[in-house]
Amino acid sequence: MAETDIRITAEPIDENRCKFVVSQPVLAGGVRRFAAAGEAHGSPLAEAIFAIPGLGVSELIVSGNIVTVVKQAPMPWQAAGRAVGAAIRAALAADVPAVTPARKPATGEGLAVTDDALYEQVAKVFDEQVNPMVARHGGRVELIDVQDAVVMLRMGGGCQGCGMADVTLRQGIEGMLAQLVPAVRGIVDITDHATGSNPYFQASKK
Amino acid sequence: MPRLLLLLPTSTYRTAAFVEAARRIGVELTVASEQPSTLEAANPAGFLTLDFEQPERAADAARVFATQHPINGVAGVDDNTALVAAAIATRLGLKGNPVHAAMAASDKFLQREQLAQAHVPIPRFVLRNLEEDPAAVAKSIPYPCVVKPVRLSASRGVIRADSPQAFVAAHGRLRAILQDPATAAACGDRARHYLIEEFVPGYEVALEGLVVNRRLHVLAIFDKPDPLDGPFFEETIYVTPSSVPAGLEAAIEDCAERAVRALGIVEGPIHAELRYNERGPCLIELAARPIGGRCSAVLRFGDQGVALEEVILRHALGMPIPSLQRESLAAGVMMIPIPGAGTLKEVSGVAEAKAVPLIEDVQITALPGERLVPFPEGSRYPGFIFARGETPRDVEAALRAAHQKLGFTLLPQQPPASGVGPTPP
Numbered sequence: 001m002a003e004t005d006i007r008i009t010a011e012p013i014d015e016n017r018c019k020f021v022v023s024q025p026v027l028a029g030g031v032r033r034f035a036a037a038g039e040a041h042g043s044p045l046a047e048a049i050f051a052i053p054g055l056g057v058s059e060l061i062v063s064g065n066i067v068t069v070v071k072q073a074p075m076p077w078q079a080a081g082r083a084v085g086a087a088i089r090a091a092l093a094a095d096v097p098a099v100t101p102a103r104k105p106a107t108g109e110g111l112a113v114t115d116d117a118l119y120e121q122v123a124k125v126f127d128e129q130v131n132p133m134v135a136r137h138g139g140r141v142e143l144i145d146v147q148d149a150v151v152m153l154r155m156g157g158g159c160q161g162c163g164m165a166d167v168t169l170r171q172g173i174e175g176m177l178a179q180l181v182p183a184v185r186g187i188v189d190i191t192d193h194a195t196g197s198n199p200y201f202q203a204s205k206k
Numbered sequence: 207m208p209r210l211l212l213l214l215p216t217s218t219y220r221t222a223a224f225v226e227a228a229r230r231i232g233v234e235l236t237v238a239s240e241q242p243s244t245l246e247a248a249n250p251a252g253f254l255t256l257d258f259e260q261p262e263r264a265a266d267a268a269r270v271f272a273t274q275h276p277i278n279g280v281a282g283v284d285d286n287t288a289l290v291a292a293a294i295a296t297r298l299g300l301k302g303n304p305v306h307a308a309m310a311a312s313d314k315f316l317q318r319e320q321l322a323q324a325h326v327p328i329p330r331f332v333l334r335n336l337e338e339d340p341a342a343v344a345k346s347i348p349y350p351c352v353v354k355p356v357r358l359s360a361s362r363g364v365i366r367a368d369s370p371q372a373f374v375a376a377h378g379r380l381r382a383i384l385q386d387p388a389t390a391a392a393c394g395d396r397a398r399h400y401l402i403e404e405f406v407p408g409y410e411v412a413l414e415g416l417v418v419n420r421r422l423h424v425l426a427i428f429d430k431p432d433p434l435d436g437p438f439f440e441e442t443i444y445v446t447p448s449s450v451p452a453g454l455e456a457a458i459e460d461c462a463e464r465a466v467r468a469l470g471i472v473e474g475p476i477h478a479e480l481r482y483n484e485r486g487p488c489l490i491e492l493a494a495r496p497i498g499g500r501c502s503a504v505l506r507f508g509d510q511g512v513a514l515e516e517v518i519l520r521h522a523l524g525m526p527i528p529s530l531q532r533e534s535l536a537a538g539v540m541m542i543p544i545p546g547a548g549t550l551k552e553v554s555g556v557a558e559a560k561a562v563p564l565i566e567d568v569q570i571t572a573l574p575g576e577r578l579v580p581f582p583e584g585s586r587y588p589g590f591i592f593a594r595g596e597t598p599r600d601v602e603a604a605l606r607a608a609h610q611k612l613g614f615t616l617l618p619q620q621p622p623a624s625g626v627g628p629t630p631p
Binding site for chain 2: 007008009010011012013014015074076077078081129130133134135136137139161163164165166167168170171172173175176194196197199201202
């Protein structure tokens with residue numbers, strides 16, 4: 001596909017984090033988190049984004065057609081977004097995969113608790129506690145993956161696009177995981193909230 | 207670690223900005239809303255349900271909550287929650303405004319009475335009962351005039367009338383808006399009254415400020431380059447820094463400061479709308495809350511680009527504020543004009559709009575299938591465009607160019623019998 005056919009929508013979350021929704025899959029059927037430039041080797045898109053001058057990228061998450069970039073530099077997303085967009089277009093236009101799938105560490109490798117074990121524990125919390133609660137507002141929370149003890153989740157139903165989704169995430173889910181699965185180091189919401197068609201609470205004031 | 211009680215209506219646009227600001231400054235956060243969270247039982251210290259329509263009852267509930275989870279600061283995000291925050295601050299001895307000040311800031315009639323007593327320049331005004339015969343009232347007032355609801359915000363229900371016939375028509379539309387059950391409930395007793403005030407010709411600016419220990423710190427003055435001459439008063443573009451001459455800027459700031467003192471506001475954010483002409487500045491509205499919607503995203507302070515929400519939360523908690531100096535770049539936001547009445551089918555051109563130089567973001571907040579209601583019955587913009595650049599002129603041009611790229615497809619919809627706008631969920 002030509003670079004000009006690729007449409008990218010930037011959705012800044014705050015000054016440091018921005019979600020880029022791409023018109024085609026970047027990593028079909030999977031999710032990959034890069035916590036440092038050294039982890040980007042072999043994934044051209046990640047290598048390119050970590051190498052953007054002056055951006056200070058500290059984290060990159062690729063899931064389906066969503067690329068979430070975390071930067072440390074004060075550079076506004078106006079400028080940063082163009083560089084990230086160009087990197088995404090170039091990587092997708094190349095003949096090699098933009099991102100290689102995550103390599104699951106062998107049991108006992110690196111972390112005290114493996115991501116697989118964490119996945120099971122988090123999935124249990126989601127199934128038995130989180131989802132029965134958010135279902136009362138027609139919502140659901142899907143565990144996408146756990147990488148380097150960071151949970152990647154996607155919100156759906158009444159939670160997708162909900163005006164209070166951040167409160168559910170930070171005050172509810174994050175607190176529950178901190179208590180019940182303390183080995184979790186962070187949570188990343190990879191939901192495309194802009195396409196939520198039936199949010200439980202919809203922002204309506206000026 | 208200090209605990210902040212953040213009052214977030216479920217209909218606010220500002221949830222993410224305030225929650226993320228609280229995370230950045232590393233405080234224990236309790237989010238209070240008017241409807242319970244489904245996760246409240248899982249984190250009793252993190253959630254609280256308060257009746258935002260009953261500030262004193264909400265303050266009672268907060269006091270009980272604070273016996274288990276001590277609260278160090280409270281912040282509201284809109285007119286209603288600013289009043290509740292004042293009640294809670296007073297009850298718990300926290301930094302905040304007295305209730306009478308927050309009340310005056312949220313009630314357009316009380317506000318005008320107090321500003322007039324303090325000789326702050328404001329339009330001439332009169333409070334009338336909706337049940338009075340509009341044809342009779344129309345004969346007794348000067349023109350052009352503006353009719354206004356006492357409690358609604360975001361220019362909803364605000365209509366200019368240049369003649370008795372136009373006044374009677376405007377009265378009918380405002381009456382229909384105020385008789386909508388949800389609106390009537392939100393306005394309380396004030397739903398039975400309305401204001402008639404002198405139309406003030408001239409240019410309009412918005413002033414964003416933070417009151418610290420009774421002193422107003424001006425954070426930004428926004429130009430509103432599109433004329434706001436009516437008959438309705440839909441906002442479009444805000445650009446800062448303002449291009450008003452320095453002397454006039456000082457007069458605008460002085461006018462706002464006098465209004466702050468007159469209303470008794472002693473702490474926290476304010477947002478004021480002022481007009482100026484050959485007679486000088488004239489205060490149109492002042493609210494004890496920050497700028498609305500997602501517009502705060504254009505404001506950054508200090509070298510680190512601290513967000514307005516972080517400034518507000520740090521102030522509420524008595525934490526150091528790195529800077530109240532806005533960044534050197536010009537910045538602006540367009541509240542995307544409501545393209546017409548109907549049901550939104552789709553929006554095109556978003557990627558093209560984002561590609562316009564200087565545009566930082568285009569956020570479409572209306573969802574497909576959503577009913578769009580133009581002013582004055584409606585007040586919900588379909589989205590926001592943000593830009594930053596070297597000069598206000600560049601920023602304004604970028605906002606207009608980006609808006610030109612957008613296309614809204616609406617499905618026709620029969621107007622409701624009452625002619626009233628949307629109601630919050």
